Amino acid sequence: xxxxxxxxLAHLPCRPLFNPRPxxxxxxxxxxxxxxxxxxAKVLPISDNLLVLGIETSCDDTAxxxxxxxxxxxxxxxxxxxxxxxxxxxxxxxxxxxxxxxVIDQVVQQALDDANLTEKDLSAVxxxxxxxxxxxxxxxxxxxxxxxxxxxxxxxxxxxMEAHTLVxxxxxxxVEFPFVALLISGGHNLLVLxxxxxxxxxxxxxxxxxIGEAYDKVAKWLGLDMKRSGGPAVEELAREGDPQSVKxxxxxxxxxxxxFSFAGLKTQVRxxxxxxxxxxxxxxSLATDQDRKSRADIAASFQRVAVLHLEERCQRxxxxxxxxxxxxxxxxVSGGVxxxxxxxxxxxxxVSRKNLQLVCPPPHLCTDNGIMVAWTGIEHFRVGxxxxxxxxxxxxxxxYDLRPRWPLGEEYxxxxxxxxxxxxxRIHPSLTSMIQQAxxxxx
Numbered sequence: 001x002x003x004x005x006x007x008x009l010a011h012l013p014c015r016p017l018f019n020p021r022p023x024x025x026x027x028x029x030x031x032x033x034x035x036x037x038x039x040x041a042k043v044l045p046i047s048d049n050l051l052v053l054g055i056e057t058s059c060d061d062t063a064x065x066x067x068x069x070x071x072x073x074x075x076x077x078x079x080x081x082x083x084x085x086x087x088x089x090x091x092x093x094x095x096x097x098x099x100x101x102x103v104i105d106q107v108v109q110q111a112l113d114d115a116n117l118t119e120k121d122l123s124a125v126x127x128x129x130x131x132x133x134x135x136x137x138x139x140x141x142x143x144x145x146x147x148x149x150x151x152x153x154x155x156x157x158x159x160x161m162e163a164h165t166l167v168x169x170x171x172x173x174x175v176e177f178p179f180v181a182l183l184i185s186g187g188h189n190l191l192v193l194x195x196x197x198x199x200x201x202x203x204x205x206x207x208x209x210x211i212g213e214a215y216d217k218v219a220k221w222l223g224l225d226m227k228r229s230g231g232p233a234v235e236e237l238a239r240e241g242d243p244q245s246v247k248x249x250x251x252x253x254x255x256x257x258x259x260f261s262f263a264g265l266k267t268q269v270r271x272x273x274x275x276x277x278x279x280x281x282x283x284x285s286l287a288t289d290q291d292r293k294s295r296a297d298i299a300a301s302f303q304r305v306a307v308l309h310l311e312e313r314c315q316r317x318x319x320x321x322x323x324x325x326x327x328x329x330x331x332x333v334s335g336g337v338x339x340x341x342x343x344x345x346x347x348x349x350x351v352s353r354k355n356l357q358l359v360c361p362p363p364h365l366c367t368d369n370g371i372m373v374a375w376t377g378i379e380h381f382r383v384g385x386x387x388x389x390x391x392x393x394x395x396x397x398x399x400y401d402l403r404p405r406w407p408l409g410e411e412y413x414x415x416x417x418x419x420x421x422x423x424x425x426r427i428h429p430s431l432t433s434m435i436q437q438a439x440x441x442x443x
Contacts, residue, residue, distance in 0.1 A: 048072075050123045051115075052381065053147070054374025055108065057100045057140030058132025058160045059187065060091050064111035065370030066122075069378055071170050075114035076364075076371055079103045082227050097135035104143050111370065119151045124386060126377025129157040130403025130428070131188075137402045145390045145400075154386040156377040159431045160368075161190055161408045162200070164334040166379055167365050167372035175332065175359055178325040180318055182347070184310070185335035186212030186229075189260040191317040192409055193324060194332075197379055198435040200409030201324070203317045204258025211306055212337045214262040218302050221273050222295045223280045223287070234299050235340050237284065241293070241300030246272050248305040250312070258317045258415050260309065269302050307346050314347060318354050320414060330359050339363035385435075403428045 050069030057063075062079040081091075081099050112118060127144035129137060148155040165181045177197070183190040189206035212231060219230030224237060248268045251261045273280075276294045284295055314331065321328055331351045337343060338360050348358045365371060380386065407430035 050378060050381070051117065051121055052156075052374045052377045053108070053111065053119075053122050053125050053144075054158070054370040054372070054377055055104075055125070055127040055140045055144050056160075056163075056368055056370050056373045057104065057136050058128045058130075059136055059368060060096050060099075061368045062100050062103050062107050062139075063368060063370040063373075064108045065374050066111055066115040066117060067170070067371060067374035067378060069123075069382075071173070071375070073170075073371055074117070075111040076369065077107050077111045077114065078369060079107050082229070091133070093133050093135045096133065097139060100136055100139040104139055108143060108147070119147050119153070122147075122151070122153050124148075124154040124156055124377060124381050126156040126158050126373050126381075128160045128163065128373055129400075130406035131160055132404060134402050134404045137404065138400060141400050141402065145394065149390040149392045149394065152389045154381070154388060155390060156380055156386045158373050158376045158380075159406060159408060161188060162198070162431060163372040163376040164366075165192070165194060165200075165332060165408075166197075166376045167361050167369075168332045168334060168359050169379070170371070170375045171361055171365065172359055175330050178321070178328055179330040179332055180314075180321045180328060180356075181332040181334065182310070182314055182317075182338075183335045184211050184333070184337040184343070186210060186216060186337075188212075188335065189262075190408065191258045191313060191415075193317075193321045193412075195325065197383065198385070198431060200430075200432050201321075202407065202409040202411045202430075203320055203415045204260065204313055206260040206262070208261050208263040209266060211260070211262055211310065212335070214266050214302075214306060215337065217266055218269050218299065221270060221280050222278065222299060223282055223284050225283070225285075229336070231337055231340055234303060235342055237296050238300040238303045238342070239296075241296030241298070243300040243304035245297040246301035248272075248301055250305055251309050256316070258313045258320070258412075260313060262306065262309075265302070265306060265309075269298060272298055272301075303342060307343055310343065311346055311350050314350050315354075318351070318356065320412065322354075328356065330357050333358065333360045334366055336367045338366040406431065408432065 048068060048070040052067055054065050054067065060081040063077065065076045066074040068074060081096060125144045125148045127140050129141060144155060147153065161183050164183050169175050178193060178195045181192050181194050187210055189210045191204040193201040193203060195201065215234050216230030219226060219233045224230065224233035248265060251265050252259065278291065278295060284292060287295065318331065333347055344360055351358045405427045409430055409432040
C-alpha cells in the first residue's frame, strides 16, 4: 500500500499524535507545530539491525527498554511506585508525575547502558501517548521527544492497550491476525477483535471499575500486603479458602453483551466483610485462625465470581469474532491481571471448548513495561507509521497532544452497552478510525 510509506497521521483532519502547541498566554514557539513526512518520504528497509527504544510512563511504573527488529530484547528497566501506592492507597497523579520525573533520566540511561548502546545507535524512539494519566504520560513524551530531537531519530506514538496486545507477537511469533484479545489490568477491561495491525473492533469494555482495581480494593479491605499489589495477594489467600462459601452474584447476567462491571461485586464483598466484622487495619498475618479462614473464603469467592464474569464475556466475544473472522486461532490475554494463574486456568477451559489456543505473555510482560512499547513501535515503524524527528530545542512550556482517553477500536454494534453510551466518554478518535481514514485518503 502506498500510504504505508508515510506518516499515518499526515493527512488527518485531527491533530497528529505529537502536536506541540504553546499555551495561549505565551507567544507562539518558533518551531513547526505539526511536523509531517513529505509525500516523497520513504521508510528505510527493515532488518534485524533495527533498534527501538521504548518508554512507558502511562500510570505508576517508569519503564524503558531496547528491542531489536528481530525481537531480541537488549534491555528492560522498570522503576516501580509500589511504596507510593501503599502510602496513598492507589495512584495519586501529582505524586506519580513527580516520581516519574525523578527517575526517567536514570531509567532510560540504564536501558541504553544495559543494551551497550547510545542514543546515536537507535533507529527510532517509541513512547506511550495514551491512554493513561496526562501528567504521567507527559513525562515520558517529553523525554522521548528530547532524545528524538537531539539525535535526529523518528518518533512513534504508541497506544498503551495495543502495546499490551502486540507484545504477545514478540514472544509467540505464530500469533497472526486475526485474533481475539482480552486486556485486563488495574485501569482497563477490554475485549477486542484484532483484525490487523492498527485495526481493532471493540467487543466490550468496562462500564465502571476494572477487574484489577476490584482486586486491589478487596485486598485492602481484607488487610493484605499491598506492596506486591492486590491481585497476587488475593490469589494467594484465595488458595486457602472455599470459593463456594460466599454466594456473590455474577455481574451483568441480564446483559447479553461483552461489557464488564465490577462495582456491584465490590459492594457485595464490602458488605460481606462488614458482616463478618473483619478489620482492614489488622493485617492478615496477625489475624486469628477463624478470622483468616473468613478472609480466605471471601477472597476465594470473590475471585471465582470475578473470573466467571470474564469467562462469560470471553465466550460471547469469541462467538461474535468467529462470525466476523472464522479463521481465528488464538485468544490473547494480557495486562497485569493476566499473570494470575487462576485467571489463566479458567480462560484456558473457555478457549479449549472453542478449539482455540490461549496465549499469555510471561508475567513480567503482562504488567506495564518498555518492551511492549518498543515492540509496538517496531511493528508500526515497519509499515511506515512514524513521525519525523521533532525540533532539537522545544520551549519549556510546550503542551503535547496527549490522549488520556483514546479508544483502541470502534464499538461493535452488538457490544454497545445498555447501561450507558460509551461514546459519551470519548475525547479522541480511536486509533483504528484514524488509521482507516488515512488509508482511505491514501488509496
